[in-house]
Amino acid sequence: MIKINDNFCELPASYLFSDVAKRINAFKAEHPDVEIIKMGIGDVTQPICPAAIQAMENAVADQADRVTFHGYGPEQGYDFLRRRIVDVDYRSRNIDIDIDEIFISDGAKSDTGNIGDILSTDCKVAVTDPVYPVYVDTNVMAGRAGHLVDGRWSRIEYLPCTAENGFIPSLPKDNPDVIYLCYPNNPTGTTLNRSQLEKWVEYAKDNNALILFDSAYEAYITEPDIPHSIYEIPGAKEVAIEFRSFSKTAGFTGLRCGYTVVPKELKGLSKNGDEVSLNALWNRRQCTKFNGASYIVQRAAEALYSTKGRHQVKETIAYYMRNASLLRNGLSAAGLEVWGGVNAPYIWVKTPGGLSSWEFFDLLLEKCGIAGTPGVGFGPSGEGYFRLTAFGRYEDTVAAVERLSSLKLNK
Amino acid sequence: MIKINDNFCELPASYLFSDVAKRINAFKAEHPDVEIIKMGIGDVTQPICPAAIQAMENAVADQADRVTFHGYGPEQGYDFLRRRIVDVDYRSRNIDIDIDEIFISDGAKSDTGNIGDILSTDCKVAVTDPVYPVYVDTNVMAGRAGHLVDGRWSRIEYLPCTAENGFIPSLPKDNPDVIYLCYPNNPTGTTLNRSQLEKWVEYAKDNNALILFDSAYEAYITEPDIPHSIYEIPGAKEVAIEFRSFSKTAGFTGLRCGYTVVPKELKGLSKNGDEVSLNALWNRRQCTKFNGASYIVQRAAEALYSTKGRHQVKETIAYYMRNASLLRNGLSAAGLEVWGGVNAPYIWVKTPGGLSSWEFFDLLLEKCGIAGTPGVGFGPSGEGYFRLTAFGRYEDTVAAVERLSSLKLNK
Structure with missing residues (x-):
């Protein structure tokens, strides 16, 4: 066997x-x-909202006609969608993100699960606690978690978020390489404001850590001082990958579409001591193990950025x-x-x-x-x-x- | 860094x-x-054929109404599709496959790429040569391939398929744990007939190897003696995982849907010497790192099994x-x-x-x-x-x- x-x-x-x-x-x-x-x-x-339904009706019709038929799309997603994301989700907030830093996928669960493919299995991981189980379980599968002892994985650093600390996690003590942050938070529904998030970016810079920032719930933010993107914090592009999803923003849980931002400033270290672009690694991973999100669903996502949508x-x-x-x-x-x-x-x-x-x-x-x-x-x-x-x-x-x-x- | x-x-x-x-x-x-x-x-x-277009139109309409709206689907895929696959693709060929051995995905590229997640990185790999590059590259990423020396990966066994051997690969010599077979073959367009494929199943049984059988092109078979599924060979359920895709069968390259069959008979060995079900491992992998294929696309795939489709x-x-x-x-x-x-x-x-x-x-x-x-x-x-x-x-x-x-x- x-x-x-x-x-x-x-x-x-x-x-x-x-x-x-x-x-x-x-x-x-x-x-x-x-x-x-x-x-x-x-x-x-x-x-699903009418604008996205209309877009899907049109996209289905495209697939019925050989002139407008779409076969394999780019593994990174169609530019029609990536461009809207860049303009509406980032540039409108004065965040400079390039189109080739955006990777469209079938959802944030896939991306937060698969991102570990490009990282060393030696990386030490920190998570806020409580946390979305996928972050932990995928690291267990990759061999980064150690053993489960009394409900805690021996090689994962837990950063408690409880009523006692107002659900604001302390900075790590064990010098982790990778830190998962999800804000607005699942499951606690709490947030980090700008100055609180700034501390994390500063910590990551000072300690050569990578922040995996899950902002799947950013559309639910109502208060002005809460960042929608970690890239609102200066310098974050050097330390953070951001995950976004249309699942909760627009009810795409059954349609399947999300995206991940891997800035070109992000570098990792090979064992030879060479600097390696994480953007290039993720691009390679996606081109090799993924074949793009469904054309129809990407058209639906594009429609969310229209005025009506x-x-x-x-x-x-x-x-x-x-x-x-x-x-x-x-x-x-x-x-x-x-x-x-x-x-x-x-x-x-x-x-x-x-x-x-x-x-x-x-x-x-x-x-x-x-x-x-x-x-x-x-x-x-x-x-x-x-x-x-x-x-x-x-x-x-x-x-x-x-x-x-x-x-x-x-x- | x-x-x-x-x-x-x-x-x-x-x-x-x-x-x-x-x-x-x-x-x-x-x-x-x-x-x-x-x-x-x-x-x-x-x-895309009219039956699948019609199904997608209906599915889009489902998503527009809160009564018929579908959110998260099962990670393994909807039973309406898995049942058709079991009945039409397998039982009609006298192959006994259970519904929970079928895992719907966004395509065979993802599945053939991700399947390595459940296998030891120590596994030795054999590929027919020439071969679909994804099999090799994903094993490089996982650390199973060794180094590239003169166009060959040092830890991968290559099984040449050329005019000299009539494109019939010899059985492996280096005792690989995992063997990728793709028939009808991409890129050569050649096939293995029943007795040729029987030898591979026998080899895998005798040598405790796992066959990863990619039959993405089975719908193109015109000759009677060519197996559409490796499970047409008795005993194959103990040694083979089969990958299927709607991409080439029905033009779904832009829609994204495929499936993988992991029989419950398939066992692997843990380092403690315990037998572990590969079906259970793949189920866990998919539930943790994947959130199901798009509802709309699964409805389209279902329609391919109708008489019209x-x-x-x-x-x-x-x-x-x-x-x-x-x-x-x-x-x-x-x-x-x-x-x-x-x-x-x-x-x-x-x-x-x-x-x-x-x-x-x-x-x-x-x-x-x-x-x-x-x-x-x-x-x-x-x-x-x-x-x-x-x-x-x-x-x-x-x-x-x-x-x-x-x-x-x-x-």
Whole structure:
């Protein structure tokens, strides 16, 4: 038999969202009459906006005619989309990004998962804690994580984000090479303001670290002092790769499109001591292991940047943020302590009365028929917390808040 | 600066198809009046069939309505598509494949590139030569290839396929763990018949090797004794992963959809000596680093299995195979020795008069305005050969054959 990648054996067999699904199914079997409101997985519920639908209709028609038919596209994505990204997402914020620093993909999960391909397996990794599990699990698969000991990977530095530090992670102590930052944050819904993010860029410069900045939720920012892109911070192009997604911005979770920015200023070191462009490495990786995102979906993404598209995207985001506000208020009124929901579609709840994340999961499911995500599923510092998403339908969110009001809590 | 994946530094800077594009552009600049017929990159030219277009129109409409909206799909693909694959591509050939052995993806390039994630970097690799460059380059990136010495990677076993052995590779001698086989073959257009493929399955069983079987071109098979799937060979489920693509079957190069079959019988060995299911590993890999193929494209793929869809797919394949036949005859009439084009859309040509692959590339471009692909770009045993594709338009193929007839060859 052939030898497998043994790092996979380090991964625990279970997975957060499948565990959640199992408990929900068990509850359903026992309580077939209860209509469960699902506020767990961060999936959207509103349809694709008309501008993107129209663009897809046109793109489908293109594929039906041999004159307008599009076969293989560029692995890096079509220029029609990359140009809009450069202009609207960056240059309009006075950020100078070139078109060949933009790599279109089938989503930020793929990119944040695959980016490790271009980095040494020796690199030391730091993550904020709690954290999106993909960052950790993909490093386990690559052999960078070490062993799981008491819920922590031995070679990963955890940077706790809890109520005690106002969800502002301390700078690393173990001199990591790679630091994952996700702001607005999944799962806590919290943000870093400009001066807080500046410290990270400065730290990365001073310590030769690479920041992998996931800004999949930037479209949800409402406050002025919160950077939408890490490149708003001077010097960030020398230290950061940025991941973006249309999944949450425009409901593309089922369409699949995102992009990654790898500035040409970014350099890595080969073992011969040569400086190597990370942009060139990622380009090579994508050209070799990826064949471009679907033409139809790239046309849909392009349409989001039209005047109509931008307006429609804003409307849908406002819809979800109304949910977020409702949820925040409802949870507070029920006597719970909450964060997030102001610049992000996630609400992070402190479990009451010292309940564990899973105990609160069960309580909320049993008393209110609401399914969320136990905070501990996102990392050890998530214990004692709970995530709810604002991506539900408005009427379900209203119903959830009503059910929460009946919750008798022993604080 | 952070340490990069040094294996990338082993890769030569240039890439076959970009080199080809450069020479074409240089020729164009010097001969602006010549209409170049491009028969190099294996991209399709015919539009998507009406059944798939209709399915995409419906799927786009689904995404416009919150009741029919589809968000995140299963990472493994939708059951509506996996079921059709199981029934039509396998059970109808008396192959027993389960639905959870099918993994839908954004294409066979991604899957053949990413499959290495689940295998040990110690695995020894064998490839037929010439070969689809992705197999080799992704193993270079993973550190399995060693160093490039005189056009050959030091840790890869090359199995030459040339006119001398009738393009039938010998069984390996260096006891590889992983063997890439692509049949019908890209680039040579040749095939293995049932008894020839049986020897490979037997070899893999006897030698604990894993066969990575790429059958992206199976829809082009016209002869009865050529297996469409390696699983037509008894016992293959214990030794082979199969890759399929809708790119060439139905012109999905721009839509992006393929699938990979990982049978549950397939086991690998962990360093503790435990048997590990490759199906479980690939499932974990896909769930962690991939978020499913686009809903719209999966609906298009589903439609290919309808009665109408199957008929339309066959028509387009017949269109390309008419090109293949024309090209074969035209090249033969011009005095060239050719293979392929009977069960595959590729024609493999012996360069005349001892010309190198690149010399013949230049000759064909200059004398006939035809751009193909130099065989040496696919590996050292491709030297002295040349690939032409039948994916062009019929009228261009006719024009190409006419130009070929004026070619004065010194055999």
